[in-house]
Amino acid sequence: MILSSPVFRDNEQIPQKYTCDGENISPPFKIKEVPAGTQSLVLIVDDPDAPRGLWVHWLMWNINPKTAEVGENSVPEEAVEGTTSFGRSGYGGPCPPSSIHHYFFRLYALDIKLELGSEMGKEGLEQAMAGHIIAQTEIIGLYSRG
DSSP states (O other), rough: OOEESSOOTEEEEGGGGTTTTTOOOOEEEEEOOTTTTEEEEEEEEEETTTTTTTTEEEEEEEEEETTEEETTOOOOTTTTOOOOOTTBBBBOHHHHHSSEEEEEEEEEESSSOOOTTTTHHHHHHHHTTTTTTEEEEHHHHHHHOO
């Protein structure tokens, strides 16, 4: 399985447009080589470099496994966005206080669809995914202010 973005490459700078210093909208993604038997996809975006510990920027599940791309500032039909460290659902762009931070965009292929509401956070999402991950992949985006 392959996750890529047309606006940044793995271990390269995320364009300012997709951060709190820009439009704070989600970047576009392309998804390839989803394994047979996949019932849904999950996207988790987080920053382990945050001063107060891991910061969750985006949670999205029940993405149709036939989805080949996720457009800029969009959510695939039927996908559910969970509650992030910002205390709300939806995308929250990089906004580090200082230095370069690493933003992990992880994509998981699951053998089930998840029955979770948008109030669910990362911990509950990961518990629901346990034992159902067929494959996973990731790309890392970098961002620093100033």
